[in-house]
Amino acid sequence: MTGGGSAYGALKDALLAVRGAHIVWVGPAARAPTMDCDEVVDLAGRWVTPGLVDCHTHLVYAGSRAREFEQRLGGATYESIARAGGGIASTVRAVRAASEDELVRESTPRLERLMAEGVTTVEIKSGYGLDANTECRMLRAARTLAATRQVRVVTTFLGAHALPPEAHGDRDAYIASVCAQQLPAVAAEGLADAVDAFCEGIAFSPEQVRKVFEAAAAYRLPVKLHAEQLSEQGGAALAAEFSALSADHLEHVSETSVAAMAGAGTVAVMLPGAFYFLRDTALPPIDAFRRHDIPMAVATDCNPGSSPLTSLLLAMNMACTLFRMTPEEALAGTTRHAAKALGLGDEIGTLEPGKRCDLAIWDIDHPSELAYGMGHNPLHRRVFGGIG
Ligand code: DI6
Ligand code: FE
Numbered sequence: 001m002t003g004g005g006s007a008y009g010a011l012k013d014a015l016l017a018v019r020g021a022h023i024v025w026v027g028p029a030a031r032a033p034t035m036d037c038d039e040v041v042d043l044a045g046r047w048v049t050p051g052l053v054d055c056h057t058h059l060v061y062a063g064s065r066a067r068e069f070e071q072r073l074g075g076a077t078y079e080s081i082a083r084a085g086g087g088i089a090s091t092v093r094a095v096r097a098a099s100e101d102e103l104v105r106e107s108t109p110r111l112e113r114l115m116a117e118g119v120t121t122v123e124i125k126s127g128y129g130l131d132a133n134t135e136c137r138m139l140r141a142a143r144t145l146a147a148t149r150q151v152r153v154v155t156t157f158l159g160a161h162a163l164p165p166e167a168h169g170d171r172d173a174y175i176a177s178v179c180a181q182q183l184p185a186v187a188a189e190g191l192a193d194a195v196d197a198f199c200e201g202i203a204f205s206p207e208q209v210r211k212v213f214e215a216a217a218a219y220r221l222p223v224k225l226h227a228e229q230l231s232e233q234g235g236a237a238l239a240a241e242f243s244a245l246s247a248d249h250l251e252h253v254s255e256t257s258v259a260a261m262a263g264a265g266t267v268a269v270m271l272p273g274a275f276y277f278l279r280d281t282a283l284p285p286i287d288a289f290r291r292h293d294i295p296m297a298v299a300t301d302c303n304p305g306s307s308p309l310t311s312l313l314l315a316m317n318m319a320c321t322l323f324r325m326t327p328e329e330a331l332a333g334t335t336r337h338a339a340k341a342l343g344l345g346d347e348i349g350t351l352e353p354g355k356r357c358d359l360a361i362w363d364i365d366h367p368s369e370l371a372y373g374m375g376h377n378p379l380h381r382r383v384f385g386g387i388g
Contacts, residue, residue, distance in 0.1 A: 001049065001050055001332060001336045001351065002351075003332065008328055013028060013030070014026065014029060014048075015032045018386045019386075021357055021386045021387075026351050026352065046361050046380055047362045048360070048362075049335060049360050049362065050339075050359065050360070051118060052120065052335065052360055053119070053121040053297075053335060053339050053342065054299050054312050054334070055338040055341040056125075056246075056248050056341075057123055057303070059111060059122070059302040061107070061304055062094040062095050062103060063091060063094030063106075065087075065308075068090070078306060079230065082202045088128070091305065092128050092130055096129065099137075100144070108145065110302060111145050115151055115382070117377055120151060120359075121152045121153075121342070123156060125157075125158040126156070127162075129159075130162065130163075135159055136186055139191035140191065142155050150385070152348075154344070155192050155194075156196045157182070157183065157196070158195075158196045159178040159183065160197035160198060161197070175212060183195070187221070192221060193221070193222075194222045194342075196225060197209045197212050197226065199225055199226060199228075199233050199234075199235030200231065200233060201233070203226075206233060206234045209238060213242045222244070223244045224239065224246045224269075225246075225247050226248055227249060227250060228247075228253040228257075229250075232252040234257070236257035236260070237256070237260045240260035244264065245267065245341055246297065246341040249269070250268055250269075251284050252282055255285070255288055258292050258294065259292060261292070261294055262292035262293060262294050267297050267337055268284070269296075269341055270319055271298075271300075271315075272298070272322045273301050277306055283322075283323060295336075295341075296325065296337055297340070298312075298325070298338070299334075313376075313377065314374060316334060317330075327367065327371035328367070336350050357383060357386040358384055362380055
């Protein structure tokens with residue numbers, strides 16, 4: 001998946017050498033230098049890709065929103081449910097009532113389902129606490145999930161996700177508390193690797209998000225943004241102004257904002273699971289991303305309201321069937337470009353000397369099969385930091 005060369009950057013009859021947690025050599029076996037190896041593993045012609053990276057999830061939460069799904073099928077919309085005090089706010093009630101242990105217990109099967117498909121790095125956001133204590137508890141639960149498993153969890157503080165009931169409609173005052181109370185508490189415990197916000201008519205305006213981004217900058221935390229998911233707000237341009245790691249969703253992004261993202265090196269994160277589940281019809285401008293040479297990532301957006309999806313392979317399939325991305329773009333979207341969306345492009349996402357030895361080993365004849373299958377898991381074996 002190094003890009004620029006052959007399709008998928010594929011190597012045939014290859015050899016990959018590992019020392020400790022890192023790749024030290026990779027290339028055609030016939031050209032390998034003489035190496036003194038403790039162990040040699042013959043993968044019998046299987047394909048090896050970088051371990052998959054799910055760069056946008058909200059997988060730590062409590063409860064279910066299946067009843068809301070029923071309401072939507074009866075005619076309610078995602079936005080009308082949110083405005084009536086359901087939606088994100090109902091998950092906030094469930095998360096505030098859950099202990100850290102309960103959050104870990106409820107979230108574990110979701111993480112394990114991702115891992116079972118070769119995922120070795122997962123981003124997890126807070127955003128269902130909306131007060132300092134509960135936001136910290138969610139992020140601690142996310143870190144705890146990784147502590148006992150062969151997976152890396154990257155955490156994101158999303159205090160500016162929705163307005164909690166106790167804010168009584170005062171969005172500016174709530175944003176002030178995100179910046180002056182929640183973020184300092186999160187940063188004091190070192191619980192977040194980045195800061196995100198939801199820029200939307202039912203959430204926060206670009207001016208309010210700007211305050212959050214300025215506070216993040218004061219803590220030297222990188223930013224990313226839920227931008228132009230349901231309507232055009234100018235969030236992607238704001239993200240670019242702050243050199244955001246990524247702008248995510250982007251169904252309604254304008255060409256001018258796409259150009260701004262290109263200049264800033266901001267990754268476009270495609271979330272076809274939410275598009276599918278909300279039966280959205282506005283397609284993200286894939287051709288504009290291609291023309292502007294913007295790296296496109298693909299993620300599950302795993303969350304109880306808009307994308308109860310725990311299959312990154314199915315997200316890849318949807319990126320192809322719904323958004324018309326190619327299978328190769330979809331795989332780059334869950335490896336090299338997803339790594340870049342997390343600011344980890346130097347550590348993971350390709351198979352190159354110096355990178356971590358996070359691998360997914362597949363029972364497939366060609367990598368296009370990874371995006372092709374639906375409900376089919378061809379993973380043979382998973383390696384995390386050289387172990388597995
Ligand atoms: N956009 C989304 O798709 C999720 N959050 C966001 O800002 C939805 C979260 C939810 O409905 O629980
Ligand atoms: Fe999301």
